[in-house]
Every structure is written in C-alpha cells, then in structure tokens.
Amino acid sequence: MAADRSRDERLPRRAVVQALLAGRGELLVVAGLGAPAWDAAAAGDHPLTFPLWGGMGGAAMVGLGLALAQPSRRVLVLTGDGEMLMGLGALATIGVARPANLAVVVLDNERYGETGMQETHTAAGVDLAAVAAACGLREAATVRTMAEVGRLRERVHADAGPLFAAVKVAPGKPPLVLPPRDGAHLKNRFREALLGTQAYCQT
Amino acid sequence: MPMNENHKDWPRALYDLLGREGIRQVGVVPDAGHMELIRLCERDAALRTVRLTTEEEGVALALGAWLGGEKCALLMQSSGAGNCVNMLSMLAACQAPVAMLVTMRGDHGEFNPWQMPMGKAVEPVLEAMGVAVSRADRAEDVVPLAEGTLRIAFNTLRPAALLLGQRLLGAKTFKE
Numbered sequence: 001m002a003a004d005r006s007r008d009e010r011l012p013r014r015a016v017v018q019a020l021l022a023g024r025g026e027l028l029v030v031a032g033l034g035a036p037a038w039d040a041a042a043a044g045d046h047p048l049t050f051p052l053w054g055g056m057g058g059a060a061m062v063g064l065g066l067a068l069a070q071p072s073r074r075v076l077v078l079t080g081d082g083e084m085l086m087g088l089g090a091l092a093t094i095g096v097a098r099p100a101n102l103a104v105v106v107l108d109n110e111r112y113g114e115t116g117m118q119e120t121h122t123a124a125g126v127d128l129a130a131v132a133a134a135c136g137l138r139e140a141a142t143v144r145t146m147a148e149v150g151r152l153r154e155r156v157h158a159d160a161g162p163l164f165a166a167v168k169v170a171p172g173k174p175p176l177v178l179p180p181r182d183g184a185h186l187k188n189r190f191r192e193a194l195l196g197t198q199a200y201c202q203t
Numbered sequence: 204m205p206m207n208e209n210h211k212d213w214p215r216a217l218y219d220l221l222g223r224e225g226i227r228q229v230g231v232v233p234d235a236g237h238m239e240l241i242r243l244c245e246r247d248a249a250l251r252t253v254r255l256t257t258e259e260e261g262v263a264l265a266l267g268a269w270l271g272g273e274k275c276a277l278l279m280q281s282s283g284a285g286n287c288v289n290m291l292s293m294l295a296a297c298q299a300p301v302a303m304l305v306t307m308r309g310d311h312g313e314f315n316p317w318q319m320p321m322g323k324a325v326e327p328v329l330e331a332m333g334v335a336v337s338r339a340d341r342a343e344d345v346v347p348l349a350e351g352t353l354r355i356a357f358n359t360l361r362p363a364a365l366l367l368g369q370r371l372l373g374a375k376t377f378k379e
Contacts (some may be wrong), residue, residue: 030267056295058263062293065267066276068251089256090263090341097253131377183296187270195272202272203358 011146012171013107016079018043019149020105021157027157028066028194032059032079034114035173036107040078040178047193050186052181056088060104064094065090067102069121074101076156081108081122081166090130094162095136103156103163104137109171116172134166140164210342213371214239217304217349218247224353226302227251227273231259234280236306237371241278258283262290262362265301274357276302279308281309281325281366282318291332291362292329300356303364304349312374320326329364 017039021029029077031040037051044139050066052059084091084106094102110123122128132140133145143152143165150163180186191199210216217240221229229244230253231237237331244252255261258279259365265275286306295300308315309322335355339345349365356363 010373028271052293053262054267054296055290057259058266058290058293059259060212062267062270065264065269065273066271067226067267068253069268069271069273079244087260087263090260092256093253093260118271179284183297187299190270194270200271 009144010109010168010170011144011149012172014042014111014174015146016149016167016169018106019146020076020078022153024189025157025198026073028073029060030063030066030075030077032077032083036078036080036111037048037093037179038174038177039107041179042174045179047189048181050190053181053183056083057090059083060090060094061102063102063165064097064099065139067099068070068097071101074157075099075160077104079104079106079126081106081110081120082085082111084128085121085126091132091135091137091164092101095132098136099162100160102161102167103154104132105156105164107169108166109169111171113171113173125180127165129167135144137152137162137164140199141166143167147165161198207282208261210257210345211260214351215243215344216346218243220346220349220353221250221276221349222247224357225274225300226262226276226351226353227352228253228268229278230255230264232258232261232280232283234278234306236280236367237278237304240304242280255358258286259290261286262294262301264291266297266299271298274300276353278304279306281307282306282321284325284329285321287331288328289330291334292364295333298360300360301362302353302356303362304367305351306365306367306372307369308375312367314377320332325366333361335361335363336366337364338366338368338369342371345371
C-alpha cells in the first residue's frame with residue numbers, strides 16, 4: 001500500500017472539477033462538504049448543483065437517492081477522500097442498488113483540508129478505487145492525468161453506472177469560492193430547476 | 204384495509220399506508236420487528252427498497268430522494284436512530300422530509316441491559332435533532348399514528364418518526 005507518485009505530479013483540483021463540469025447539460029451534481037463544494041462553486045454556481053455544508057459522510061447517499069428518483073438524468077457526486085472514508089458503507093449500498101445513472105468521483109488530496117490538512121487514510125495507502133471495485137462499482141479507477149479526467153467526464157455523461165473514480169489532486173488550498181449556504185434555498189432552487197413550480201405543491 | 208378489521212396485521216397496514224401516501228423509496232436496516240414490512244416492501248416493484256449498511260445512509264438517501272421529487276421512508280431499530288444524529292442536521296438545515304418507522308429495543312420488558320441506554324435516549328435524541336416523534340404501544344394505534352407521522356413529514360417538510368414499542372412488538376426473549 002505504498003504511495004507510488006510524488007505529490008508534485010498531482011492534479012490541480014479546480015481544473016479537474018472545471019473539466020468534469022464542462023458542458024454539463026442536464027447533469028445533476030451533489031458536491032460534498034468542504035473543498036468539493038468550493039470547487040463546484042468555482043466552476044460556476046448552478047441551481048442543479050447541490051452543495052452540502054454538513055452531514056459529512058452523506059454525499060454519495062444523497063446522490064443515490066437523487067439517482068433513484070431521477071433515473072433519466074445523470075447524477076454526479078463530487079466528494080473528498082475524508083468524506084468518502086467516513087461513509088465507506090455507502091459504496092457497498094450503491095454497489096448493491098446498482099443505479100445506472102450515478103457516478104461518484106472522489107477528489108483525493110489525502111488530507112482533511114478544512115481542519116488543518118491532516119493526512120487521511122488514503123495518504124497511508126488506502127485505495128478507495130479498490131474498495132469501490134470490490135463493492136461492484138464499474139470501472140472503478142484511480143485517475144492521475146488530465147487526459148484521464150477528460151475520459152472520465154465522457155463516462156459520467158454516457159456510461160452505464162454506478163461509476164467510481166478517485167482523482168488524485170494536489171493538497172493545496174485554492175482561494176475560497178463559497179456557494180450559497182441556506183439549505184432551504186439550495187433545496188428549493190434545485191427542486192424548482194428540476195421539477196418546475198410544482199416542486200412547491202408536492203403532497 | 205379498513206381500520207377495524209385486523210389490527211394485528213399492522214405491518215401489512217403500514218405497507219398499504221406507504222403506498223397510499225406516495226412513498227417511492229424505502230431505506231432499510233433489518234430488525235426483527237420490521238421483518239414482515241421489509242418483506243412486503245422488497246416484493247413491491249413500485250417501491251425502491253434500498254438496503255443500507257447503517258441507518259445514517261438512509262437519512263442522506265431521503266434528502267437525495269426529496270431533491271429528486273420522491274418521498275422516502277426509513278425502517279430501522281431504535282439503536283439505529285442513534286446512528287442518524289448528525290445526518291439529521293442536513294434535513295433540519297434544508298427543511299427536507301423523511302418518515303422514520305422505528306422498532307424499539309430497550310423499553311418495555313427488555314432482556315439485554317446493553318439495549319437500555321439507546322432505547323431510553325431515542326426520543327430525546329430525535330427530538331433534539333428536530334424530529335417530530337410519536338409512539339405506538341397498541342396495535343390499533345399503529346396506522347393512525349403512522350398516518351399522522353407521514354403527514355407531518357411531507358406536509359410540514361421535516362423528519363418525523365413513529366416509535367413502535369416493545370409492548371406492541373413483544374420483547375426478545377433469548378430463549379430460541
């Protein structure tokens with residue numbers, strides 16, 4: 001379980017997320033708390049991006065509930081290694097539920113970025129892609145180049161899921177770009193963009 | 204099922220209620236008290252029954268379901284209510300609903316002392332996280348209280364829980 005690349009080869013997280021969300025079209029996005037939510041905001045705040053400001057560990061499962069509710073739409077979960085490690089069981093649950101329209105992408109900087117850059121277990125060699133593969137997610141891979149990120153973006157839009165990728169990103173902290181933080185607002189704008197004004201009349 | 208027919212088959216009545224109220228996703232962690240209801244849900248192709256590894260996954264599932272326009276119910280044992288605590292903060296912050304049907308351990312007639320701490324804590328802990336909690340100890344109360352729980356959840360956009368007590372379920376005897 002030794003780390004096999006030097007840190008300076010790791011990808012810039014903002015460029016990775018910008019590439020994954022380029023031409024996003026109908027894509028529904030759940031961004032896990034902390035840096036993945038800031039990355040998604042930096043790529044352009046969007047009503048169909050739902051950034052989480054709490055509930056650490058829950059991003060992948062929010063994605064599953066959304067993917068099951070909207071089988072005709074593609075759903076992308078962007079989360080961090082710290083959050084994914086906190087809810088590893090979600091990979092087993094997703095592997096069993098097998099939603100064809102769900103992709104989980106971990107932006108793996110091997111750090112808890114919001115709390116002082118302490119190392120996570122992935123820094124010690126824990127392999128999230130191997131865990132995901134063992135749980136039955138498709139083509140679960142570790143991504144290390146921008147060319148692979150480009151292919152991952154195509155897979156997120158087109159391939160039968162559930163998909164998983166861990167993208168190794170540099171542990172730096174880009175400038176904060178914060179999305180709105182009122183949860184009721186985020187929920188309402190997402191549901192209205194997806195369901196129309198009947199979002200407010202669901203009984 | 205008319206309410207006065209057979210209260211003892213409350214799992215079937217709860218299953219019918221979930222369908223009537225438009226529940227589309229059901230997150231489950233098994234419990235003996237929910238065995239029959241889980242079996243009914245899993246056989247129903249119109250319901251998406253999601254087996255969870257831990258109950259907190261279900262809270263996040265419910266938020267995702269609601270973002271996508273679907274109602275979600277969770278079936279769990281009382282110990283699992285403790286596992287949900289921080290995840291419930293998402294539902295409070297977002298004013299998002301879920302209906303939790305919680306079978307109790309650690310109350311009336313309990314055999315296992317290790318079940319008591321969480322059993323006693325379920326109601327105050329859920330209430331502290333903003334969950335509207337009711338409790339059924341008699342078979343004839345299950346459906347009306349569950350109906351009220353579902354209405355609070357999806358009409359007032361918050362988590363709501365119905366606790367199903369061991370007086371109703373029968374305490375585990377550890378004799379078989």
